[in-house]
Amino acid sequence: xxxxxxxRAQELLGIVTGSWMAQAARVAAELDLADLLAxxxxxxxxxxTATGAHEPSLRRLLRALVTIGVCTELxxxxxxxxxxxxxxGSGAEGSVRSWTIYWGRYLWDEWAQLLxxxxxxxxxxxxxxxxxxxxxxxxxxxxxAVFNAAMADMTRLSSRSxxxxxxxxxxxxxxxxxxxxxxxxxxxxxxxxxxxxxLFDLPHALADARAHLDKAGVGDRCExxxxxxxxxxPAGADAYVLKNVLHDWDDADSGRILATCRxxxxxxxxxxxxERLMPERMEPxxxxxxxxxxxxxxxxxxxxxxxxxxxxxxxxxxxxxRVDAVTELPTGLHIVEAGVAAGS
Numbered sequence: 326x327x328x329x330x331x332x333r334a335q336e337l338l339g340i341v342t343g344s345w346m347a348q349a350a351r352v353a354a355e356l357d358l359a360d361l362l363a364x365x366x367x368x369x370x371x372x373x374t375a376t377g378a379h380e381p382s383l384r385r386l387l388r389a390l391v392t393i394g395v396c397t398e399l400x401x402x403x404x405x406x407x408x409x410x411x412x413x414g415s416g417a418e419g420s421v422r423s424w425t426i427y428w429g430r431y432l433w434d435e436w437a438q439l440l441x442x443x444x445x446x447x448x449x450x451x452x453x454x455x456x457x458x459x460x461x462x463x464x465x466x467x468x469x470a471v472f473n474a475a476m477a478d479m480t481r482l483s484s485r486s487x488x489x490x491x492x493x494x495x496x497x498x499x500x501x502x503x504x505x506x507x508x509x510x511x512x513x514x515x516x517x518x519x520x521x522x523x524l525f526d527l528p529h530a531l532a533d534a535r536a537h538l539d540k541a542g543v544g545d546r547c548e549x550x551x552x553x554x555x556x557x558x559p560a561g562a563d564a565y566v567l568k569n570v571l572h573d574w575d576d577a578d579s580g581r582i583l584a585t586c587r588x589x590x591x592x593x594x595x596x597x598x599x600e601r602l603m604p605e606r607m608e609p610x611x612x613x614x615x616x617x618x619x620x621x622x623x624x625x626x627x628x629x630x631x632x633x634x635x636x637x638x639x640x641x642x643x644x645x646x647r648v649d650a651v652t653e654l655p656t657g658l659h660i661v662e663a664g665v666a667a668g669s
Contacts, residue, residue: 345389346393347425347428347429347433348429348433349386349389349390349393349395350390350393350395350413350425350429351425351426351428351429351430352386352429353386353390353395353410353413354413354422354425354426354429355426355430356376356378356383357376357414357415358372358376358387358390358396358406358410358413359406359410359411359412359413359414359415359417359422360414360415360416361375361376362396362404362405362406362410363406363411363414365405366399366403366404366405367403367404368401368402368403368404369383369384369387369402369404370402372387372404384402387404390410391404394407394409394410395407395409395410395413396410413425419481419482420478420481421478421479421482422478423471423474423475423477423478424475424478424479426471426475427471427472427474427475428475430471431468431471431472432622432625432626434449434453435448435449435450435453435625435626436449436622436625437449438450438452438453438625439621439624439625442624442625442628443624446628447628448624448625448626448627448628448629449625449626450625450626450627457627457628458573458574458627459472459527459573466529469529469530469532470532473505473506473529473530473532473533474506476505476506476508477505477506477508477537479569480505480508480509480568480569481508482656483568483599483654483656483658484508484509484511484512484513485512486654486655486656486658487509487512487513487568487599487654487658487660488512488513488515488516489516490652490653490654490655490660491597491652491654491660493513493516493517493520493564494516494517494519494520495563496517496520496562496563496564496595497519497520497521497563498520498521498522498523498561498562498563498564499513499514499517499520499521499522499523499562499563499564499565499566500522500523500525500558500559500562500564500565500566500589501513501522501523501524501525501566501568502525502526502554502558502565502566502567502570502582502586503525503526503530503554503567503568503570504524504525504526504534504566504568505526505530505531505534506530506531506533506534506537507524507534507537507538507541507547507549508537509566509568510522510523510524510538510543510547510566511537511538511541511543511547512541513566514541514543514546514547515541515542515543520546521546521547521548522543522546522547522548523547523548523549523550523559523562524538524547524548524549524550525550525551525552525554525558525559526551526552527551527552527553528551531549531551534549535549554570554582554585554586555578555581555582555585556585557585557588557589558585558586558589559589560588560589560590561589561591562589562590562594563593563594563595564594564595564596564597565586565589565590565594565595565596565597566597566599567582567586567596567597567598567599567600568599568600569599569600570582571583571598571600571632571637571640572600572601572619572623572629572630572631572632573623573626573627573629574627574629575627575628575629575630576640579640580640580643580644583596583640583641583643583644583646584644584645586644587644587645587646587665590665591665592665593664593665594664594665595649595662595663595664596641596646596662596663596664597660597661597662597663598637598641598660598661598662598663599658599659599660599661600631600632600637600658600659600661601616601619601631601657601658601659602632602633602634602637602651602659602661603616603620603631603632603633603636604616604633605633605635612657615657616631616657619631634648634651634659634661637661641661641663642666645665645666646663646664646665646666647663647664647665647666647667648661648662648663649662649663649664650662
């Protein structure tokens with residue numbers, strides 16, 4: 326085998342076997358290692374006692390976490406958490422603990438159904454759980470709690486760039502459609518102190534919303550309304566926000582969601598679709614790998630997809646809306662701003 330062929334084989338094997346890192350990080354999150362190490366280094370034996378883990382096996386995990394930058398290994402069989410590792414903690418700013426657990430515990434089995442999704446066009450979730458989309462969350466409180474917290478993790482990472490990259494102060498009333506715990510609407514109202522808001526989602530998604538909004542200091546300016554965006558959304562707002570909602574649904578269901586938003590909108594209302602915009606042509610670069618990962622995740626989870634700007638334009642036009650502006654955000658998201666099309 327030539328040296329260049331060997332190098333390519335090693336690179337490919339690194340990709341194929343790289344999934345071990347996700348599981349190592351997930352177990353670290355589930356064991357609350359970042360929180361246990363928050364006050365300083367501790368020995369593997371001490372951590373094993375605190376977590377109820379098998380000490381020799383936990384030591385091996387800790388040493389593996391060192392290699393991916395989550396921990397450092399010190400003298401005396403002690404381990405410390407790194408700044409990156411702190412993000413697996415429950416209270417860290419920028420924490421991705423819940424998302425890490427959701428990916429490693431729940432999405433893991435769905436990803437194993439990628440062949441099923443590619444060959445049938447159907448989601449892998451229905452094979453694993455017997456329920457499509459989010460239908461099973463109402464009957465599985467533990468999964469629902471992890472999912473909703475994971476969505477809050479991801480929204481928290483992007484909400485700052487959304488409210489600094491787009492001027493929400495022009496709106497008197499904003500509805501966050503499918504907004505979960507209220508991470509985004511909380512940031513919007515904090516950035517636009519004269520505005521009021523409505524957080525709209527299914528009941529299970531709103532379980533901790535009121536407490537979160539109160540903690541964010543905007544509870545007195547935000548209503549919490551339960552319902553399905555396939556049936557209706559609250560009317561009378563200046564702006565409707567759909568953040569990472571449409572990528573969970575195929576074109577037919579996305580069209581239904583847009584139709585209910587359009588029905589609630591006044592002639593001057595704005596619809597803000599916050600999503601990734603898939604490139605028209607893919608390249609072997611890190612940013613495009615991120616798009617591809619998200620797109621395939623939507624496939625195995627929901628038989629849905631990430632979309633190009635042309636895709637969104639087509640969906641919006643079919644719903645009686647028109648694209649007026651597109652704002653790129655530093656996080657890789659875009660805000661596609663739409664208004665009511667003339668004559669619709």
